[in-house]
Structures are given as structure tokens and as C-alpha cells.
Amino acid sequence: MTRSPTNTREKLIETAKDLIWQNSYGHVSVDDICKAAQVHKGSFYHYFPSKIDLTLAVLDSYYTYSKPFFDEIFNADMPPKERFGRLAKFGYEKQKEAKEKYGRVCGCPFMALGSEMGGYEQAISDKINTVVKENQKYYSGAIEDMIALGELPKDTDVKAKASQIHAYVVGHIMLARVQNSLEPLRDNLVEGIFDILGVSEKQKHKEYA
Amino acid sequence: MTRSPTNTREKLIETAKDLIWQNSYGHVSVDDICKAAQVHKGSFYHYFPSKIDLTLAVLDSYYTYSKPFFDEIFNADMPPKERFGRLAKFGYEKQKEAKEKYGRVCGCPFMALGSEMGGYEQAISDKINTVVKENQKYYSGAIEDMIALGELPKDTDVKAKASQIHAYVVGHIMLARVQNSLEPLRDNLVEGIFDILGVSEKQKHKEYA
DNA sequence: AGCATAGTTGACTGATCGGTCAAATTAAGT
DNA sequence: ACTTAATTTGACCGATCAGTCAACTATGCT
Numbered sequence: 138m139t140r141s142p143t144n145t146r147e148k149l150i151e152t153a154k155d156l157i158w159q160n161s162y163g164h165v166s167v168d169d170i171c172k173a174a175q176v177h178k179g180s181f182y183h184y185f186p187s188k189i190d191l192t193l194a195v196l197d198s199y200y201t202y203s204k205p206f207f208d209e210i211f212n213a214d215m216p217p218k219e220r221f222g223r224l225a226k227f228g229y230e231k232q233k234e235a236k237e238k239y240g241r242v243c244g245c246p247f248m249a250l251g252s253e254m255g256g257y258e259q260a261i262s263d264k265i266n267t268v269v270k271e272n273q274k275y276y277s278g279a280i281e282d283m284i285a286l287g288e289l290p291k292d293t294d295v296k297a298k299a300s301q302i303h304a305y306v307v308g309h310i311m312l313a314r315v316q317n318s319l320e321p322l323r324d325n326l327v328e329g330i331f332d333i334l335g336v337s338e339k340q341k342h343k344e345y346a
Numbered sequence: 347m348t349r350s351p352t353n354t355r356e357k358l359i360e361t362a363k364d365l366i367w368q369n370s371y372g373h374v375s376v377d378d379i380c381k382a383a384q385v386h387k388g389s390f391y392h393y394f395p396s397k398i399d400l401t402l403a404v405l406d407s408y409y410t411y412s413k414p415f416f417d418e419i420f421n422a423d424m425p426p427k428e429r430f431g432r433l434a435k436f437g438y439e440k441q442k443e444a445k446e447k448y449g450r451v452c453g454c455p456f457m458a459l460g461s462e463m464g465g466y467e468q469a470i471s472d473k474i475n476t477v478v479k480e481n482q483k484y485y486s487g488a489i490e491d492m493i494a495l496g497e498l499p500k501d502t503d504v505k506a507k508a509s510q511i512h513a514y515v516v517g518h519i520m521l522a523r524v525q526n527s528l529e530p531l532r533d534n535l536v537e538g539i540f541d542i543l544g545v546s547e548k549q550k551h552k553e554y555a
Numbered sequence: 556a557g558c559a560t561a562g563t564t565g566a567c568t569g570a571t572c573g574g575t576c577a578a579a580t581t582a583a584g585t
Numbered sequence: 586a587c588t589t590a591a592t593t594t595g596a597c598c599g600a601t602c603a604g605t606c607a608a609c610t611a612t613g614c615t
Contacts, residue, residue, distance in 0.1 A: 143592070161462045163372015167573060177594050182574065184592095244461060251524035252458045253370045256450060266525055287554045300530050301518075301538035305510070308517020312509075315460035316475055321509045329510035332542045345496045352562070376603060386564050391604065393562095556615105563610070572601065580593065585586100 146184045148174045153195050158235070158243045162192060162253055189258060192250065196264050199246050211275040217282035218336060221302070225327035228306060232313055232322055244314025248307050273299045280334070288336060301333050355393045357383045362404050367444070367452045371401060371462055398467060401459065405473050408455050420484040426491035427545060430511070434536035437515060441522055441531055453523025457516050482508040489543070497545060510542050 152174035156165040167188050171178050185191040210223045235243040251265040276299035283289040306326070313322050331337040361383035365374040376397050380387050394400040419432045444452040460474040485508035492498040515535070522531050540546040 145592080160465045161370075161372060163370060163462070164466060166571075168571075178574080179576080179595070180593055182576095186574095188573065241465060243465070248520060248524060249461045252453060252520060253372070253462050255524050255526065256369045256452070257373060262524070262526070269521070269525065290554055297534045297537070300521075301514070301534050301541070304517035304521050304530065304534075305514040305538065305542075306517070307521060308513035308515070309510075311457060311461060311520055312478070312513050312516060315457060315464050315471070316478065317464065317471070321513065325506045325509050325513075328506070329514065329542055332510070332544060333514075333538055335541060335546070337544070345499055354562075375601075377601075387604085388564055388566095388606080389562070391606095395604095397603065558615085559613090561610100561612085564608085566606095568603105568605075570602075570604105572599105574600105575598070576596090578594085578596105581591085583589090583591100585588075 145176055145180055149176055149181060149184060149191065150194050150198050153191055154198060154246070155239070157192070157195060157250070158246050159239050159241065162250060167191075189260065192254075193260060193264060196247065196250065196261070196268075200268055207272075207275055211279060213278070213282070217279040217286065218288060218331075218334075220279045221330045221334070222327055224306070225322075225330060228310055228326060229319065229322045232310065233319055236319060242313045242317050242319060245307055245310045248311055249314070269303070273303050276302050283334070283336070289334065298334065302330055305329055305333060354385055354389055358385055358390060358393060358400065359403050359407050362400055363407060363455070364448070366401070366404060366459070367455050368448050368450065371459060376400075398469065401463075402469060402473060405456065405459065405470070405477075409477055416481075416484055420488060422487070422491065426488040426495065427497060427540075427543075429488045430485075430539045430543070431536055433515070434531075434539060437519055437535060438528065438531045441519065442528055445528060451522045451526050451528060454516055454519045457520055458523070478512070482512050485511050492543070492545070498543065507543065511539055514538055514542060 149170060153165070153170050156169060156173060167178065167181060170176075170191070171181050181191075185194065206227060210227055211220050215223075232242050232244070235241075247265050247268050250261060251269075254261045255265070273296075277295050280289065280293065280295045280298050284291060284293055284295070309322055309326050309329075313319060328337060328339065358379060362374070362379050365378060365382060376387065376390060379385075379400070380390050390400075394403065415436060419436055420429050424432075441451050441453070444450075456474050456477050459470060460478075463470045464474070482505075486504050489498065489502065489504050489507050493500060493502055493504070518531055518535050518538075522528060537546060537548065
């Protein structure tokens with residue numbers, strides 16, 4: 138290297154994250170990103186061979202940012218049930234931050250891009266599905282710990298439960314974006330996870346008609 | 347009217363449904379739609395003032411198509427719990443049809459377009475949120491019927507449960523698209539609904555460690 | 556036959572798209 | 586000071602974008 142590193146590449150990624158998260162891949166042009174990042178187009182293509190490659194870098198950046206949070210949330214030293222409680226809180230908090238920063242609920246960038254581009258961009262799909270599987274592994278680990286603690290039946294179908302919880306969580310966050318509303322996340326998210334696991338407190342003192 | 351009706355408008359809508367469902371709004375151009383529908387561009391703009399208006403008509407078409415299915419699924423003459431079973435079957439069947447027809451799991455067009463365009467197209471958001479609310483009303487009705495039958499506690503938070511089930515269902519369908527996989531829908535969808543409701547059969551004969 | 560009107564045609568527009576490139580600039584190593 | 590290579594610049598490209606329009610055609614009505 139004959140020159141000290143610049144932050145141009147990172148500026149492009151951060152700007153793209155902002156614009157694409159709020160809008161969509163298709164609605165944001167390379168020119169938009171360059172203009173907002175105050176970077177000339179030639180520089181963009183110096184760092185990224187294509188708009189798709191920038192988008193892959195955006196996904197990597199989201200992943201790298203999120204991983205420590207997930208590692209902390211699913212810290213094996215904490216009771217497994219609590220981990221899901223922290224997960225729900227994290228989901229709500231991050232969407233709240235986005236709403237305060239961007240003026241709207243932005244949802245999950247992985248699911249949004251997976252849905253938008255999954256049909257025609259395999260590289261995007263592949264990256265996202267890696268993240269999806271890793272996510273479900275966090276859930277599986279916590280479920281297994283709950284089984285070991287006797288909080289869930291021994292014959293629990295761990296993968297099925299993890300898949301259900303994951304679908305439920307991403308569904309809530311997706312709906313939060315579509316409805317541009319934080320309330321369901323704040324009020325209903327965590328309880329549904331416990332319901333799916335069959336460990337809801339509320340379900341224990343039922344009063345029927 | 348001084349001329350017999352043509353099917354040009356419907357051809358454009360059906361073609362747009364095909365292309366946008368498989369891909370996305372941003373990835374499909376007006377020219378793409380016209381070419382696939384074998385309709386000239388002037389005709390497109392004879393029927394639709396803009397690409398957005400065509401997309402709104404696409405959403406209307408999905409809605410009109412789906413409504414009779416939902417009315418049948420949530421037919422009040424059938425036991426309410428069974429309605430959710432039929433809903434899950436319907437979700438799986440429609441995705442299976444799409445996979446057979448298009449070669450991939452296409453997901454939910456409402457959620458996909460709501461996620462893609464919600465950030466910058468209010469007219470799209472408004473239409474989709476009407477559908478979302480109506481959907482949750484079907485769920486609420488069935489939940490209320492279950493309460494009346496003594497299958498759920500009297501103090502059940504109906505709206506919260508409906509919101510949770512809806513999030514769970516759309517999350518599964520969204521993930522099915524992103525993962526391009528039908529299996530979770532087929533194997534895990536219905537059970538999670540019953541878990542959220544607290545009426546899962548499986549949860550009744552638990553065997554703990 | 557002739558008028559009125561819905562529908563069709565396809566060339567056209569200006570803007571924007573993703574992407575290219577050669578020249579200029581910068582700064583570290585020698 | 587000179588070399589070297591990373592980085593920046595901004596003009597430029599052909600393709601494609603959403604949308605326009607005036608001419609044309611088809612058909613039902615009187």
C-alpha cells in the first residue's frame with residue numbers, strides 16, 4: 138500500500154444501508170448512493186464491481202453489526218427462556234431506533250432484500266439463507282437448553298420450533314414495516330414466542346366460559 | 347360503449363401479476379409487461395395512467411381472487427379451530443401451485459410489495475394495510491367463536507392473538523419465498539398457529555426430562 | 556352511409572439507468 | 586525529487602426507464 142486507507146468504501150456502504158433500508162434495492166440508484174455519500178461514480182466502481190456487489194457488502198455489514206448482539210442475547214450463561222425475551226426486546230428496540238432515525242419503521246433488511254431480489258439474484262439469496270440458518274441455530278440452541286432444564290418436553294421437535302419462532306419473529310418485523318407501526322412488536326411479540334414454545338405464563342391461568 | 351369490450355386490461359393485469367410476483371416491482375418494467383402481454387405501450391397507458399396504478403390494480407386483482415377463498419375458509423358454519431387448519435392448508439397449497447407454475451416459491455404479493463414499496467408509495471401501503479386489517483378480522487372472528495365455544499379463555503386478548511397469528515403466517519410465507527422452500531409451510535405452519543392459540547394437541551401430552 | 560368513440564399502434568421524448576474509462580491527483584517508499 | 590500505485594475525478598456510453606402523442610382502426614349507433 139502506498140497510500141493511507143480512506144473511508145470511501147465504508148461511506149458508500151453506510152449510505153447504501155440507509156437508503157436501501159428505508160426504500161428498496163430497486164428504488165435506490167447508484168447515482169443516488171454516490172450523491173448522498175458525496176462520492177464520485179468512478180470511485181464507486183473502484184470499490185465495487187457492480188451494484189449487486191455493493192448490496193452484498195451491505196448485507197455483510199448488517200451481519201457483522203448484528204452478530205455481537207445475537208451472541209450476547211443468546212449467551213449460554215443466561216436462562217434460555219430469558220434469551221427469547223431479550224430477542225424480542227432487541228427486535229423492538231432496533232425498529233424503534235430506525236423509526237426515530239429515519240421517520241419510519243424499516244423492518245428487517247435481510248428479509249426485505251430476500252423478498253425483493255430472491256427471485257432473480259442467487260448471490261443475494263445465498264447470503265441471506267446463510268444468515269437465516271445461523272439465526273435458527275441460535276433458537277435451536279436455546280430450545281435445547283430449555284429441554285435440558287426440563288422446561289420443554291424431551292420429544293420437542295427442535296428444528297420445527299426454531300423454524301416456527303423464526304417465522305413468527307420475522308413476520309412481526311415485516312408487518313411492522315408494512316404497517317409502519319411499532320405497537321404490535323412492543324405489545325405482542327414476546328408472548329407469541331412463549332406461546333409457540335408452550336411456556337407462556339398467561340396460558341397457565343386460563344378461565345373458560 | 348360503442349365497441350365490444352376487449353381483454354387487454356385484464357391481460358396486462360394478469361401478466362403483471364405473473365412477472366411482479368416472481369420478481370419484484372422494481373425489477374419488472376412497463377416494457378417487460380407489455381412485451382409479455384403482447385400489448386403495445388400506448389395501450390398500456392390507455393388503461394393505466396402509471397405503473398403504480400397498474401400495480402394497484404394488480405393488488406385489487408389478488409384481493410378479489412383471494413376473498414372467496416377466505417370467506418370459505420372462515421365460514422362460520424365450520425368449527426373455528428378447523429378454520430385455522432384450512433387457512434394453513436390454503437397457504438401451503440397456493441405456494442405449491444406457484445412453485446409448480448413458476449418454478450419457485452413466490453410468497454405473499456401483499457407483503458412483498460408492502461415491504462418493497464411501503465417506504466415511498468403511500469397508495470400501495472394504504473391498500474395493503476386495508477387487506478392486512480381485513481385479514482386479521484377473519485382471525486379475530488374465529489378466535490371469538492372459539493371463546494364462545496369454551497375452547498379459549500374468556501379473557502383472551504382477541505386482537506393480540508389475531509395479530510400474532512397473522513405475523514406468524516405471513517412470516518412463514520415470506521420465509522418460504524426467501525428460502526424457496528415449501529417444507530416448513532407444509533410441516534410446521536398449522537401447529538404453530540395452534541400453539542399461539544394455546545390449543546395444540548401436541549402440547550397436551552408433554553413428556554419432560 | 557356516416558358519425559362518435561373506444562381501442563390500437565409505434566415512433567418518440569427526456570431522464571435516468573448501471574457501468575466505463577483515461578486522465579489527474581494523492582501520498583507513501585526510496 | 587522521483588517512482589509507484591491507490592484513489593479520485595467527471596465526462597461519457599449505450600441501454601433502458603416511465604410516459605406521451607398524433608394518427609389510425611374498429612365497431613356500434615342512428
